[in-house]
Amino acid sequence: MTDPRELERLAIDAATRAGDHLRDHRPRRVEVVATKSSDVDIVTAMDRAAEEMIVEYLLAARPGDGVFGEEGHSRTSQSGITWVIDPIDGTVNYLYALDDYGVSIAAVEGDPDPLTWTPLAACVHNPPRRLSYHAAAGHGAFADDRPLRGPTSTGLSGALVATGFGYRAERRTRQAEIVTALLGEVRDIRRLGAASLDLCLVGDGRLDAYYERGLSPWDHAAGALIAREAGALVTGPDGGPADAEMTVAAGVPLHGELLARLAELDAFSGY
Numbered sequence: 001m002t003d004p005r006e007l008e009r010l011a012i013d014a015a016t017r018a019g020d021h022l023r024d025h026r027p028r029r030v031e032v033v034a035t036k037s038s039d040v041d042i043v044t045a046m047d048r049a050a051e052e053m054i055v056e057y058l059l060a061a062r063p064g065d066g067v068f069g070e071e072g073h074s075r076t077s078q079s080g081i082t083w084v085i086d087p088i089d090g091t092v093n094y095l096y097a098l099d100d101y102g103v104s105i106a107a108v109e110g111d112p113d114p115l116t117w118t119p120l121a122a123c124v125h126n127p128p129r130r131l132s133y134h135a136a137a138g139h140g141a142f143a144d145d146r147p148l149r150g151p152t153s154t155g156l157s158g159a160l161v162a163t164g165f166g167y168r169a170e171r172r173t174r175q176a177e178i179v180t181a182l183l184g185e186v187r188d189i190r191r192l193g194a195a196s197l198d199l200c201l202v203g204d205g206r207l208d209a210y211y212e213r214g215l216s217p218w219d220h221a222a223g224a225l226i227a228r229e230a231g232a233l234v235t236g237p238d239g240g241p242a243d244a245e246m247t248v249a250a251g252v253p254l255h256g257e258l259l260a261r262l263a264e265l266d267a268f269s270g271y
């Protein structure tokens with residue numbers, strides 16, 4: 001049985017090395033090399049370079065592991081452990097030289113499917129702040145060496161709620177309707193642009209809640225474990241694992257209140 005703290009250390013080292021490269025070698029003009037679901041769903045040369053660095057480092061240390069990366073690295077695991085990688089979560093922020101982006105790396109046991117995998121270890125590294133959020137299953141969550149403060153216990157009307165919007169205009173239009181309905185019912189809304197950081201900030205009590213529909217597994221794999229190890233609830237619409245349908249993260253009682261309100265707003269399907 002692999003010690004999750006060994007995997008956590010590897011994730012921190014791999015994320016920090018890639019993060020140093022992203023920060024210190026960021027070109028003045030970041031090159032967009034491809035688009036995915038829409039013209040604004042971009043891939044940069046630095047996304048690809050960072051993923052290559054991360055995969056090379058992790059497989060040099062653990063050659064039998066699997067890989068499931070946003071930018072195309074995919075490898076079946078022989079060891080039972082797979083690395084779920086988003087080399088730049090918050091790519092648009094990176095493109096615009098905004099500081100809210102993260103190198104997100106999680107080690108999971110089982111298939112790379114958020115509905116069935118067992119998260120073991122995670123790191124979300126924020127290069128501009130030289131800060132690593134990290135966790136090993138059963139061993140708590142940290143920001144560098146500081147234990148995370150844990151989620152807040154506020155109710156919906158006093159909540160600072162983060163969310164995000166998809167890359168397709170049709171989805172964003174529906175998401176705007178939902179956030180408009182919530183805006184008059186909560187303290188305020190934030191849209192940072194990186195799900196992995198949003199989830200870590202809920203675990204650190206610096207956001208009261210986060211919700212988003214349409215996340216990919218690599219967007220939430222690491223941040224969800226870190227938030228959970230800090231004491232937050234992170235689920236999908238039915239209280240099960242977070243998935244593309246919906247990710248909701250908060251402490252109690254807010255998690256239940258927000259989930260119920262999103263259900264009333266029909267936020268879980270149709271867009």
Ligand code: LIP
Nearest residue numbers: 089090091164165166193194195
């Ligand atoms: C981003 C997510 C964010 C979402 C953005 C985008 P990416 O991931 O972290 O929460 O709102 O639309 O999907 O594409 O930067 O890896």
